[in-house]
Amino acid sequence: MDSLTCRHLLDSLSDYIDGTLDETLCREIEAHMADCENCRIVVNTLEKTILLYRDLPASDLPDDVRQRLYTSLNLDDFLDSKKNKH
Amino acid sequence: MSGHNHSDEQQLVARLKAGDQAAYAELxxxxxxxxYNLALRMLGDETLAEDVLQETFLNAFRAIDRFEGRSSLGTWLYRIANNAALMHLRKREPTTYSLDEPLETDSGEEVPRxxxxxxxxxxxxxLSEEARREMLTAIDDLPETLRVVFLLRDIEGLSTRETAEQLNLSVSAVKTRLMRARLALxxxxxxxxxxxxxSAETGGTLPSLS
Known part of the structure; x- marks a missing residue:
């Protein structure tokens, strides 16, 4: 990742991944990636990183936190019936 | 976001506005x-995350009459939660923490190795449990200025402009921070x-020293 072109690619990478990069620059990046394995890996693993984070399952709300939330909202009556659904 | 269709959501909003307690519980x-997960990641503190959670729903219930349906109920709620979490961040370190402060100069840390x-x-x-834990720790270890941008933009799915507005940052500052956060992760x-x-190739055990 130390040639000027790799650096150049790095500067535009987020826009490239988000699909907000100018078309000419996109083509330049793709041409560079075809010849540069490291940049290809960086682009692919960067996209994969974002996808893995987007799909990260939310942990369940801890029971005690849930209980105190319902109490603070005066919704205790609904605590058990809702919980059994999940 | 919740998988509910538009008319389900309209019904829920109508019930919320009418003060229906069961609708509150549904929301x-x-x-x-x-x-709660968002607040926990932003603040790194369970007690504060719980405060944000309670404040979010209390504020939402108080403001439901003013909800006009321009965004989905979920988006509206997450905006309230983001605001509450950001207030806590600012309160926690008012002297050392400002989202507007310039980032330190480029140290080259973001160059992939x-x-x-x-x-x-x-x-x-x-998708293993261990990988999931590593991913969460990696977010927690990001500097706060990068972490907040990554959470709003990539986890919560706000646009660059919306993220900039929430954090009082320029669009270009959001882009720079997002890039650094993504590369670090x-x-x-x-x-x-x-x-x-x-470690899998070596049979799942560390190589022996002898």
Whole structure:
């Protein structure tokens, strides 16, 4: 990742991944990636990183936190019936 | 976001505006988990995350009459939660923490060094419980200025402009921080998966020293 072109690619990478990069620059990046394995890996693993984070399952709300939330909202009556659904 | 269609949501909003307690409980059940997780990641503190969770719903219930349906109920709720979490961040370190402060000069830390291609690893490795923990720790270890941008933009799915508005930052500052956050997380995951692949090759045990 130390040639000027790799650096150049790095500067535009987020826009490239988000699909907000100018078309000419996109083509330049793709041409560079075809010849540069490291940049290809960086682009692919960067996209994969974002996808893995987007799909990260939310942990369940801890029971005690849930209980105190319902109490603070005066919704205790609904605590058990809702919980059994999940 | 919740998987509900438009007319279901309109009905829920009407019931909320009418003060229907069961509708309140439904809203809480649909969104509390995600809001708590978001606040926990932003603040790194369970007690504060719980405060944000309670404040979010209290504020939402108080303001439901003013909800005009221009965004989905979920988006509206997450905006309230983001605001509450950001207030806590600012309160916590008012003198040392400002989202507007310039980032330190480029130290070259974001230049990729690990080229292990983990894209094609089997799902059981990518989605393992251990990998999930590593991903969460990696977010927690990001500097706060980068972490908040990454959470709003990539986890909560706000646009660059919306993220900039929420944080009082310029669009270009959001882009720079997002890029640095993404590259830092990529580096961390690439290191982690490279190590776990090496350890799997050696039979899942560390090489002996002798």
């Amino acid at each position: 809480v059940e649909q969104h509390a988990g995600r809001i 690990q080229f292990f291609d983990f894209c094609c690893l089997p799902e059981r490795d990518l 990529r580096e961390r995951l690439a290191d982690y998966f490279a190590q776990s692949a090496t």
